[in-house]
Amino acid sequence: MFEMKLEFFHDDRNFPFFIQYGYHSGDFFKHVHQDFTELVIVMDGTAAHVVGNEAYTVSKGDVFVIGPNTVHEFKNSHDFIPCNIMFRPEFFFEDMYQLKESPGFHALFFLEPYISREYQFKNRLKLSLEDYQKILLLIDKLMKEYQERQDGWKEMIHSCFMEVVVLLSRRYHMPEKTEHPGALLVANAGSYIEKNFKKDITVGEMAEAACLSERHFSRIFKETYKMTPLQYVIQLRILYAASLLKNTGGTITEIALISGFSDNNYFARCFRRYFQMSPGEYRRSHLD
Structure with a gap:
């Protein structure tokens, strides 16, 4: 089994993002993503996308997300042109608190990769012609920024990619009937x-x-x-507190309360367990 790493495509570890067009006819070998998530937008053509032991047809306008550790391949492709956007969610989504409130965002970027790995999932996002044209313009902009790398290109890519993510999240409607x-x-x-x-x-x-x-x-x-639901809540509180420690001048006690911790000692223990350092040490490390 061939294991793909993001560093095979992109050598900047401080900016985990890569975009390309693929051009396939026939079969594309079975592989697994080791350390990145892939957003696939089908620009043209058709193919059978095989996930595990299940296959489903994808065509122009289809959008799907492939998470890490998902074994997949494409077969019987005909003039198949996908846009592959490879990224690490923790880098781009960490501080996107309002975006994370969207059910469509959770379904597309967190749940669909899980469902695709475990089940055949046919109810994927299909772009309308109008939305396809909007996404095409954004992809062209992303490709231009990535290839030319002029001053501020990373900021432009971050902004443009978030526009893609928001548009897709808004368009994602969870089906009433599905196998899971x-x-x-x-x-x-x-x-x-x-x-x-x-x-x-x-x-x-x-x-x-x-x-x-x-x-x-x-x-x-x-x-x-x-993780359990309560572990997830604690993780969100810790990450939110970490953002406040980096970006505000509030005291550690104030930040603990704002983040949902009523007990400052419990906050400190949870924070150390997650970051391997105290809140004060974390703040100082980001001031240096």
Whole structure:
């Protein structure tokens, strides 16, 4: 099994982004992404996308996301032209708090890669002609910035890529019928958590947002996000606090409270467990 790494395509470790057009006829070998997520937008042609042991046809206007550790390949392609955008979500999405409140964002960029890995998932995003034209203009802009690399090209790519992500998230509608409806319902809970993680929310409230029983919700959430709902809440609070430590002058106690921690000692323990340093050490490391 061939394992692809982002460094095969792009050598700037401080900016984990790569974009290209692919041109395929016939078969494209089976492989797995080791350390990046891939957003695929089909520009033209057709192919059979094989994920695990399942295959489905993709064609112009189809959009899908392939997460790390997903074995996939393309077969029987005919004039198949995908736009491949390879990136690390933690780099681009870390501070996108409002975007993370969108159920479409959670479904497309967090849940669909999981569903694609475990199930045949045919209800993918299909762009309308109008949206296809909008995305095409943004892709052309991304390609131009990436290839020419003029002053400020990374900032331009970051801005333009976020525009692509927002547009796709707005257009993503979760299907009423799918082979794995529970995972898609978790997207609603993900949106609810992003909006309320600074409050004292319970697993019961999260499950209610997903229209699932608490037990069923907790099981599906852990399968999808690889952590419990409360662990996810703590992670969001820690990341939010880290952003405030870097970008504001608030005291550590104030930042702990703003981020949802009522106990400063508990905040310090959680923070150290996540970053291997205290909040004060973290702040000083970003002042140097």
